[in-house]
Amino acid sequence: MSDKVKLTYGGAVNAALARCLEQYPETILYGEDVALPGGVFGVTRGLQKAFGERVFDTPISETAMLGAAVGAAMMGRRPIVEIMWMDFALVAFDQIVNQAANVRYVSEGRLSAPLTIRTQQGNAPGACAQHSQNLEALLLHVPGIRVAMPVSAQDAHDVLIAAVACDDPVVVIENRTLYPGAKAEVQLNQPPQPIGGHRRRRRGDDVTVVTWGAISASVQAAADLVAAEGIGADVIEAVWLNPFDTEAVQDSVRRTGRLLVVHEANVTGGFGAEVVARVVEAGVPLKAPPRRLGAQDTRIPAAVALAQAVLPQTAQIADALRALVKG
Amino acid sequence: MAEPLEHLLGMWRIRILEETVQQLRLDGDIVGSVHLANGQEAIAVGACAQLKSQDAVFATYRGHGWALARGVPAHGILAELLARKTGVNGGRGGSAYFSAPEYGFYGENSIVGAGVPIAVGAALAAKFDNSGRVSLAVFGDGAMNQGGVTEAMNLAAVKSLPVILVCENNRYSELTPIEDMVRNPDLSARAGALGIPAVRIDGNDPVQVSTAIALARQNAAHGLGPTFVEAETRRIVGHYIGDAQQYRPEGELEADLQAEPIKRFRRQLEGAGVPNEIVDGVEEKARREIKEATERALADPPVDPSTALEHLYV
Numbered sequence: 013m014s015d016k017v018k019l020t021y022g023g024a025v026n027a028a029l030a031r032c033l034e035q036y037p038e039t040i041l042y043g044e045d046v047a048l049p050g051g052v053f054g055v056t057r058g059l060q061k062a063f064g065e066r067v068f069d070t071p072i073s074e075t076a077m078l079g080a081a082v083g084a085a086m087m088g089r090r091p092i093v094e095i096m097w098m099d100f101a102l103v104a105f106d107q108i109v110n111q112a113a114n115v116r117y118v119s120e121g122r123l124s125a126p127l128t129i130r131t132q133q134g135n136a137p138g139a140c141a142q143h144s145q146n147l148e149a150l151l152l153h154v155p156g157i158r159v160a161m162p163v164s165a166q167d168a169h170d171v172l173i174a175a176v177a178c179d180d181p182v183v184v185i186e187n188r189t190l191y192p193g194a195k196a197e198v199q200l201n202q203p204p205q206p207i208g209g210h211r212r213r214r215r216g217d218d219v220t221v222v223t224w225g226a227i228s229a230s231v232q233a234a235a236d237l238v239a240a241e242g243i244g245a246d247v248i249e250a251v252w253l254n255p256f257d258t259e260a261v262q263d264s265v266r267r268t269g270r271l272l273v274v275h276e277a278n279v280t281g282g283f284g285a286e287v288v289a290r291v292v293e294a295g296v297p298l299k300a301p302p303r304r305l306g307a308q309d310t311r312i313p314a315a316v317a318l319a320q321a322v323l324p325q326t327a328q329i330a331d332a333l334r335a336l337v338k339g
Numbered sequence: 340m341a342e343p344l345e346h347l348l349g350m351w352r353i354r355i356l357e358e359t360v361q362q363l364r365l366d367g368d369i370v371g372s373v374h375l376a377n378g379q380e381a382i383a384v385g386a387c388a389q390l391k392s393q394d395a396v397f398a399t400y401r402g403h404g405w406a407l408a409r410g411v412p413a414h415g416i417l418a419e420l421l422a423r424k425t426g427v428n429g430g431r432g433g434s435a436y437f438s439a440p441e442y443g444f445y446g447e448n449s450i451v452g453a454g455v456p457i458a459v460g461a462a463l464a465a466k467f468d469n470s471g472r473v474s475l476a477v478f479g480d481g482a483m484n485q486g487g488v489t490e491a492m493n494l495a496a497v498k499s500l501p502v503i504l505v506c507e508n509n510r511y512s513e514l515t516p517i518e519d520m521v522r523n524p525d526l527s528a529r530a531g532a533l534g535i536p537a538v539r540i541d542g543n544d545p546v547q548v549s550t551a552i553a554l555a556r557q558n559a560a561h562g563l564g565p566t567f568v569e570a571e572t573r574r575i576v577g578h579y580i581g582d583a584q585q586y587r588p589e590g591e592l593e594a595d596l597q598a599e600p601i602k603r604f605r606r607q608l609e610g611a612g613v614p615n616e617i618v619d620g621v622e623e624k625a626r627r628e629i630k631e632a633t634e635r636a637l638a639d640p641p642v643d644p645s646t647a648l649e650h651l652y653v
Contacts, residue, residue, distance in 0.1 A: 040467060066467065071497065076490035079456020080463050086445060087395070087464035087472070106487070110450050111457060118431045119438050121650040123445070156651055179653040 019198045022055045022191035024165035025130070027200060028172035029056060029092065033063045036090055039176060041067045043077065043094030043130075052096060053132070053191050074104035078129070082111045082181075085127040090176055098133035098185060099142050105150075112181040113156030128175045132186040134226055134276055135323055137316045144312035144319070146225065146277035151183055152253055152286070158182040158207055159254045161224045165196045167251050170205055177204040187226040208255040216244025218337050219270040222261055222287050224250040227276040227324065234329035243337050253283060258290045265291050269299035270336045274329055279306040300336050305329060342388075343608060344621055346545040349384035350601050351625035353404035356413055357576075359633050360403065360420060360434070364580045368637070369420045373434045376404040378543075378575035381600035382507055383408040385548025386475065389556055395445045395474040397458035400435035401507075401574075402447035405477060411439040413632035423639040430642035445474075451513075452478055452485030455504070459491045462500035462559075473559040475552075477505040481512030483526050489533070492565065496535050499564035503555040504530065506567065507542060509574040514586050530567030542570025543600040575599050 019027060032039050041059060043051075047069040050057030060067040070077050074095060081091035095101045101108065108129070115125040135144040151159045158180055162168040168186060175182035213228065214235050223231040228249045235245035246264045250256060265271050271291055273284035284304040291302060308322045340348065357375040364373050376383070379401070387408035390396070398405040406416055411427060419426030419437045426432075427439040438446030445461065448454035458476030465472040482488050483506065495502050506526055510517055518524045527537035536558070540547050548570055555566035573595035577584050584592070596602070608618050 038467075040463070068498075071490070071493055073490035073494060075487035076456045076459065076494040079453065079487060079491060080460030080494060083397070083445075083457035083460020083462075083474070084464040085460070086440075086457070087461050087468065087470075089464045089467060091460075104487075106450055106453055107456065111448075111453060114436075116653070117651050118428055118436060119440070119446075119650075120429050120431060122428075123438065123440055124653065158652075 015201045016197050016199050018195040019165050020191065020195050021165045021168050021193055022053060023195070024169040024198045025055050025172060025186065026057065026059070027198070028169040029059055030062065031200070032092065032173060032176040033059065033066060036176060038088060039066065039090045039092055040084065041092045042070050044070060044072055044096055046094050051094065053188055055191060056094065074100055075107055078104045078107035079111065081127040082107055082115065082125050085125040086115060086123050090126050090128070092128045092130060092176060095129055095131040097143050098131045098147050099145050101129070101131060108151070108157060108181070108183070109154050113154050116180065117156060124179050125181050126179045127181050128172070129181070129183045130172070130186065131183065132188045134187045134189065135312055135319055136189050138314055140314045141311045146275065146307070148185055148253060149277055149281055149283045152283050156181070157254065158252070159185065160207070160252045161185045162251055163190065163224070163226060163228045163249055164211070165198050167211065169198050169200070170202070171251060173204045174207050178207050182207070185225070189226055208252045208257060210251055210257045210260050211249045212247065213249050214245055214247040216246040216268070218244040218268055219272060219333055220246045220248065220261065220264040220268045221272045221274060221333070222248045222250060223274040224253060225276055227274060230324065230326045231274050231329055233326045234333060237326070237330045238333045241334070243333055245333055261287060262291055262294050262296055265296045265298070269297060271298070271302040272305060272332055272336055273303070274305045274324060276323060277306055278309045279304050280309045282306050300339065303332055303336060305332050344617070345388070346384055347601070347604055347608065347618070347621045348625055349408055350380040350545065350604065351622050352413065352628065353380040353383065353407055354601060355625050355629045356403060356407055356416065359417070359629055361580055363421065369434065371433060373420070373580045374401040374578065375576045375580065376401045376574070378595065378599045379507055379509060379572045380404055381545040382505065382542045382548050382570045382572060385545035386505060386552040388549050389552040390443065390473070390475065392443060393470050393472045394443055395458070395461045395472055396443060397445050397454035397461070397474065397476045398447050399454065399478055400447050400449045401479070403434070406437070406439060406444045409444040410442045411444050413629050414635050415439065417633055417636035418639050421636050422642050423636055424642050425636070425639045429646070452482035452488040454478065455482070455488045456491035459495045459500055459502055462495060462502035463498065465501050471560065473501045473503060473556050475503040475505060477507060479512070480506060480508040480510065480517040480526060483529065484512070484520060489529070492530060492535060492567070493533050495565040496533050499562060501559035502565045503552060503559060504535070504565055504567045506569045508569055508571050511574065511578065513578050514582070516586070527567055527569040535565050535567045537567035537569065539569040539571065542572035543598055543603060545600065545604065573598060
């Protein structure tokens, strides 16, 4: 079998999970509806059949699931837990923030918690306010937790393997709108990559755009639009947010002198503010004030037209790029 | 040493450690919030007597005694509380959140009830790692009203995980009587409702505790899943050092002091004809040990602030 196969994003995650279960006997995979049903999005399909009791369903008990992951990880397992919706992680935040994040630090490294939480977030048409949030900033405020938000099938595959191989707690935030997308060529069987890093989705000299998550597609579409008008956007898609590749962003802005950060999460307290701060505090010379573009600071409504009024759209991103470059 | 005297020694060690900690706190050598286990010593001592080296204990912020009963040296505990470099966690855990995994003590926890899901996870790991590990979660009566505890108990039950659930029912949910916070004061009934075998025992009797834990451990090790042990006890100090305890009804503390485990166990030993000098010798031995550990810990170097950023990530 060739090492390159065509997979959807969901298929790439499935392949990565299979490889982790195969390669690391200490992995266990569990969550709500992941084993027998194969996951509400089908991402874990076939894994219980292939790996038996190491893949199992749990009660709808996020606190027990994540607490058990902390305990099992302390004992040398590598639990991979699916939290069906990022919104659901909120009922179990204690186990992430007060428990998993503290294990290594407080024990001076005598204990560790090498667990991986797989979840997905963001708005999709018709999703209610409790199934639409982009909450990565909550986790990024917590030292001790690694966070990744892969967008491409290849990155979804590679990030998951890196997360499972990592000896610290990692939250991998996927996006359900990406699962069924077009198949892309995915290189399998590469050695696990270190955590961290970004993808440059487009090279340009006029303005740096930093983005992450599924909205990267809108950013790239906007960059295409303004390219036709002679504006060259340097599009950096952050695959990992902790660790965040600050240097790559600073280097790009040194070249372009302009910065736009786009995320689906709402603006206030979002990680975009952190990205802007890291550039400004480093004294990178700017030709225009940096900008953030995210969801409006409000709740996410279910009706598509209402949600579109709240979430950043391609046209708005393009407008922001034009305003930054042309003033 | 015969087993009853071992129990007595274990309880005295905890009592004297806690009295020493209290003094150090009042003197200002220890700072911050400290929760003592005076009066509850029999549970830790009776339970740990039945645990094996591979077993994992997950305790609460009232956990100094559990650590000691698990074999963590008093010196390491005191040094931790005193913010010395030689503390079991180099001062990062403090009184309420230290661990010493090399002794099977996987830590205190300062979030009420949070250790129970983690202990269940350690039991889950045992299903896959052939360690023969049984994990033991200890929590208070107040923790029974945390949702995560019920979630974890149910997960342990449905997966038949090797975990012993020890509820130290000292009648107070922090500063509030537990009977004011539940309709059914028989907390073990909740475990029964989840299909978990449950016993309610006299937690001030180390022998009774030991017997219950021995059976629970055996069942866990044989794949029969969790057992819930509700150990009724009395804390004879405040919830924390400085707690004025105005919530206690008049006469309660006096009665509790008569029922406290060391005094009771001494009476039993005397009744069984154990000579006074042997019984007193046990206390003296414990006093010498804790005194020596305290002096060493006080003489140890303080924590090094230049290390404060270490060990966040691998």
